[in-house]
Amino acid sequence: xxxxxxxxxxxxxxxxxxxxxxxxxxxxxxxxxxxxxxxxxxxxxxxxxxxxxxxxxxxxxxxxxxxxxxxxxxxxxxxxxxxxxxxxxxxxxxxxxxxxxxxxxxxxxxxxxxxxxxxxxxxxxxxxxxxxxxxxxxxxxxxxxxxxxxxxxxxxxxxxxxxxxxxxxxxxxxxxxxxxxxxxxxxxxxxxxxxxxxxxxxxxxxxxxxxxxxxxxxxxxxxxxxxxxxxxxxxxxxxxxxxxxxxxxxxxxxxxxxxxxxxxxxxxxxxxxxxxxxxxxxxxxxxxxxxxxxxxxxxxxxxxxxxxxxxxxxxxxxxxxxxxxxxxxxxxxxxxxxxxxxxxxxxxxxxxxxxxxxxxxxxxxxxxxxxxxxxxxxxxxxxxxxxxxxxxxxxxxxxxxxxxxxxxxxxxxxxxxxxxxxxxxxxxxxxxxxxxxxxxxxxxxxxxxxxxxxxxxxxxxxxxxxxxxxxxxxxxxxxxxxxxxxxxxxxxxxxxxxxxxxxxxxxxxxxxxxxxxxxxxxxxxxxxxxxxxxxxxxxxxxxxxxxxxxxxxxxxxxxxxxxxxxxxxxxxxxxxxxxxxxxxxxxxxxxxxxxxxxxxxxxxxxxxxxxxxxxxxxxxxxxxxxxxxxxxxxxxxxxxxxxxxxxxxxxxxxxxxxxxxxxxxxxxx
Numbered sequence: 075x076x077x078x079x080x081x082x083x084x085x086x087x088x089x090x091x092x093x094x095x096x097x098x099x100x101x102x103x104x105x106x107x108x109x110x111x112x113x114x115x116x117x118x119x120x121x122x123x124x125x126x127x128x129x130x131x132x133x134x135x136x137x138x139x140x141x142x143x144x145x146x147x148x149x150x151x152x153x154x155x156x157x158x159x160x161x162x163x164x165x166x167x168x169x170x171x172x173x174x175x176x177x178x179x180x181x182x183x184x185x186x187x188x189x190x191x192x193x194x195x196x197x198x199x200x201x202x203x204x205x206x207x208x209x210x211x212x213x214x215x216x217x218x219x220x221x222x223x224x225x226x227x228x229x230x231x232x233x234x235x236x237x238x239x240x241x242x243x244x245x246x247x248x249x250x251x252x253x254x255x256x257x258x259x260x261x262x263x264x265x266x267x268x269x270x271x272x273x274x275x276x277x278x279x280x281x282x283x284x285x286x287x288x289x290x291x292x293x294x295x296x297x298x299x300x301x302x303x304x305x306x307x308x309x310x311x312x313x314x315x316x317x318x319x320x321x322x323x324x325x326x327x328x329x330x331x332x333x334x335x336x337x338x339x340x341x342x343x344x345x346x347x348x349x350x351x352x353x354x355x356x357x358x359x360x361x362x363x364x365x366x367x368x369x370x371x372x373x374x375x376x377x378x379x380x381x382x383x384x385x386x387x388x389x390x391x392x393x394x395x396x397x398x399x400x401x402x403x404x405x406x407x408x409x410x411x412x413x414x415x416x417x418x419x420x421x422x423x424x425x426x427x428x429x430x431x432x433x434x435x436x437x438x439x440x441x442x443x444x445x446x447x448x449x450x451x452x453x454x455x456x457x458x459x460x461x462x463x464x465x466x467x468x469x470x471x472x473x474x475x476x477x478x479x480x481x482x483x484x485x486x487x488x489x490x491x492x493x494x495x496x497x498x499x500x501x502x503x504x505x506x507x508x509x510x511x512x513x514x515x516x517x518x519x520x521x522x523x524x525x526x527x528x529x530x531x532x533x534x535x536x537x538x539x540x541x542x543x544x545x546x547x548x549x550x551x552x553x554x555x556x557x558x559x560x561x562x563x564x565x566x567x568x569x570x571x572x573x574x575x576x577x578x579x580x581x582x583x584x585x586x587x588x589x590x591x592x593x594x595x596x597x598x599x600x601x602x603x604x605x606x607x608x609x610x611x612x613x614x615x616x617x618x619x620x621x622x623x624x625x626x627x628x629x630x631x632x633x634x635x636x637x638x639x640x641x642x643x644x645x646x647x648x649x650x651x652x653x654x655x656x657x658x659x660x661x662x663x664x665x666x667x668x669x670x671x672x673x674x675x676x677x678x679x680x681x682x683x684x685x686x687x688x689x690x691x692x693x694x695x696x697x698x699x700x701x702x703x704x705x706x707x708x709x710x711x712x713x714x715x716x717x718x719x720x721x722x723x724x725x726x727x728x729x730x731x732x733x734x735x736x737x738x739x740x741x742x743x
Contacts, residue, residue, distance in 0.1 A: 102412050103251045107399045108576035120399050123406045124392040125379055127244040129180050131223075132192065140225060144213065145172060147227045148198070157200065160230060161209050167201040174199050177213070184240035184248060187373050189218035192225075193234060219377035221309060245405040246374040248412065252472065255412055259419030262370060272423050275459045280362035283420070287366060289344050293358070296349040297336040302385070303352045304361035306369050309343045311382040319351045341383075344369075360417050360465070367416035372409050384409075415472065421461060422469045430455060431470060443494035443563045445480025452482045476500065480565070483538060485510045490538035491557070495566040504573050504716060505592075507565045511535050517572075517591055524591040533570060537562075540570040544613060567615050570596065594719055599685045602640070618687075625691050631663050633695065641682045651681055653739050672698040673738045676710055680722050689714040706734050 111120065132138040148170050151157050158165050167174070179195040192215040200207050214228040240258075241249040250258065263271045266286040271277040284291055289306070296302055297316035316336030320328045341347060346365045348358045368376075368384055376384055386406065394402060434451040441447040448470060455466045463482045470478040476497045483490035485508060495507065509517075514535055518525040527533050534543045536555035541547050547561040547568040561568045573590045603617040610620065625633050638648060649659045652674060662670040675696050679689040693699065701707040709732050713725045726736040 101252065102255050102408075102415050107402055107404045107407065111396075111399065111576040119393045120396060121391045121393055122399070122402060122404045123386075124390040125245050125375075125405050128182060128192070128246055128378055129244055131378060132180065132225075138223060138225060140215070141172075143225070143227060144177065145170075148175065151230065156230070157198070157209070160211065160232075161200065161207060163200070163202050163204075163207055165200050165202060170198070180244070182242035182244070182246060183236055184242050184246075184374070187370050188220055188377075189216065190242060190246065190374060191215065191228065191234070191239065192217050196230070219374060221377065223377075242374070243405070243408075245408075246378050247405050247408055248371055250412060252415060253424070255415045256419045256424035258371070259367070259416050260423050260425065262366070262420065263423070273426050278421060280359040280366070280420075283366055284346060284362055287344075287369060289346055289366070289369060290342070291362065292341065292345055292347045293350050293355050294339065294347055295333075295351045296347065297333060297351075298387075299349055299351060300387075301352070302349055302387075304346060304348045304358070304365050305383050305385050306365040307341050307343055307345045307347070307383040308369075308373060308376055309382045311341050312338045313341050313347065313385075315339055317351065360421065363417035363420040364413045366420065367413040368409065371412060371416070375405065375409065418465070418469050418472060421465065422459065424473065427469060428473060430458070431473070431475065442559075443480075443492075444477035445492035445494040445563075447481075448475060448478040449481035449492035452478065479506075483508050485538035486512070488538075491562060493539075493557070493565045494563045496564075500566065506572050506574060507569045508538050509535075509540060509572055510538070514540060521591050523597070527570075539565060541565075542568045542613070542615070544568075546613075546615075567618070595685060598683060598719070599687075602685070602688065622687075622691060625688075626695065630695055634663055637682060637684070637688075637692075643682075648678070648681075652677060670696045670698070671738070672696075672707075672710070676714065676725070677722055677737055677739055679714055679718070680720070680725055683719045684714075686715040686718055689718065705732075709734055 107120065107122065132140055148157075152165065152167060152170055175196060175198040177194050177196055181193045183191040183193065185191065194213045194215070196211060196213045198209045200209060211230055211232045212234055213230050214234050215225050216228045217223070217225045243249050248254075248258075260272060263269060263283075266283060268277060268279075268283060268286065271279075271283075281291060294313065294315045295317055296305075297314045297318050299318060314336050315338075316333030318330070318332050318336075320330050323329050346362060346369075348355070348361055353361055372384070379389070381388065389406075431451060434454050435447070438447055438450050441450060448467075452463060452466050452470065455461075456463050459466065464484075467478055467482040470481075477494065479500070480493040480495065482492075490508060493507070514528070518528055528540075531543060533540050534548060534555055535541075536548050537557050539557060541557055541561060545558075547558055548555055549558050550556070557565070557569075571592050573592050575590050599618070600614060603614050603621060606612070606617040606620055607614060610617070612620070638644070643651075645656055645659060649656045652659070654674075662674065672693070675693055675698055676689075678684075679692060684692065690700070700711045706729075709729060713728055717724050717728065722737060722739075729736050
């Protein structure tokens with residue numbers, strides 16, 4: 075199911091969407107609830123799907139009830155000599171009891187849309203003439219929903235081959251990284267006999283793909299839908315339909331129009347329903363692709379929950395606090411991210427899209443900065459592919475072209491001039507420099523720090539940005555403020571940065587629906603720069619450039635002590651916070667190449683709440699550069715940008731969530 079925050083009958087793909095609604099952020103490797111997500115009401119409570127795991131379903135007496143089957147299978151294997159062959163020993167055990175073996179650590183491997191393997195670690199205590207022999211191996215079961223659950227025990231072995239299979243979570247959702255979804259979408263075109271679609275945009279027919287999958291498409295006005303764009307039915311069911319959409323009155327206020335007499339209609343199995351209260355028929359391709367991904371990749375997960383369709387209004391939900399949400403998983407959010415990414419991947423297959431981007435990149439002769447480069451590329455792809463600009467922009471960013479954030483932006487339905495920034499100082503998932511004047515006013519109403527900055531006239535809204543009001547950064551043309559050429563190429567140096575926040579909509583989906591002002595980050599940066607600004611009588615931009623130059627050219631010990639004293643610390647207090655001796659700290663500073671490990675530097679950055687630009691300089695200064703292809707390094711990079719002020723405990727919590735080692739703080743010696 076595809077969902078948005080506010081739906082409007084007039085929305086369609088020809089309208090350019092403002093950048094507050096940014097569907098490109100669909101990280102398919104994150105099964106948990108988005109960090110700092112807000113609930114759907116003022117209580118702050120978060121609703122998550124109360125899904126059954128297959129682990130419990132498998133052994134439950136009402137469902138899988140496989141304990142007795144496994145017990146009988148093991149005794150048959152004992153009787154026919156299969157265990158003798160596996161263990162290569164003469165087994166003298168006459169009969170296995172349930173106390174003779176243990177089952178643990180179930181893993182699931184997708185075979186196709188409706189079938190999968192369940193691999194179970196098994197330990198069996200067997201009597202031999204030489205004593206008790208403890209055999210460990212795997213028990214494999216072949217499972218399917220067809221449509222009811224069926225299971226056959228496949229066999230036992232030391233281990234089983236997983237090549238060509240898809241790892242599934244305990245909710246039977248594919249465990250995919252972003253690129254896995256991209257390639258899975260390419261295989262879908264091949265599976266259903268539409269290989270030409272991989273290279274020919276005209277062959278990417280959403281309705282034809284659905285037909286080949288055996289899916290029908292119904293266009294119906296879904297009643298009381300609360301933002302549901304579309305859904306797919308796996309079995310026969312009913313749906314309430316009726317007029318239900320928003321319009322704007324004369325004052326610009328949204329008014330909901332609802333049918334007084336909604337009615338039920340029967341929906342047959344294998345049907346996609348597109349909600350015409352939200353989406354027009356002629357602009358429904360993305361929604362159809364979205365549901366095709368659900369149909370192929372999430373059939374098992376929906377069947378496990380005994381659901382006839384992926385309508386979240388019919389799912390069992392539970393309410394949790396934001397504190398509980400930090401360690402909770404939300405399979406719905408996981409599946410929606412996969413379906414969104416998959417829909418993009420069907421519309422613009424990864425191999426073809428990469429080739430087109432690089433071909434256009436080689437062909438562009440002149441551009442002032444990377445934002446303008448990707449704006450040119452995006453416009454050309456718009457003509458070649460016939461897709462909306464915002465989808466092309468999103469796909470370029472999905473495929474790693476972060477600089478495309480500065481291209482094809484719209485605010486209040488007006489094109490924002492392409493801009494550039496230092497991508498090393500930009501967290502693509504969370505940060506934005508784009509904001510509408512209306513959104514700025516709304517933020518000022520709730521954020522006193524931002525209100526002070528704007529009312530002090532130090533910053534001004536110009537060209538979709540909030541920029542420092544100085545002649546170097548802002549100019550006035552045709553009665554409107556615009557960024558200067560220099561500012562346009564360096565928005566991260568002169569424009570305020572905002573942070574996107576996920577909010578939960580009325581149907582329980584987490585969507586990007588809120589911007590927050592990063593006041594603490596701005597304030598902390600100014601704290602470091604103010605002494606230089608006062609001493610040399612320069613603005614914060616020049617001060618930052620001067621700070622960087624002095625820092626990188628200066629002596630490490632002097633720069634370390636400068637930051638240390640600035641934060642009110644001494645060598646003794648820092649040694650205590652790092653749990654190392656004064657002697658160890660002194661050695662590390664005097665010989666950083668050998669004695670100052672990355673984890674110590676990261677811990678210092680978090681203790682001192684250093685802005686990311688300063689953290690990165692300290693890492694370089696101590697010969698600890700971030701490696702692009704090292705997974706833990708990339709996690710640390712994220713921590714220093716997103717959790718710079720959250721402390722070591724939050725950093726370690728994030729590392730644990732990624733199955734990475736926590737920060738190693740040295741012991742006293």
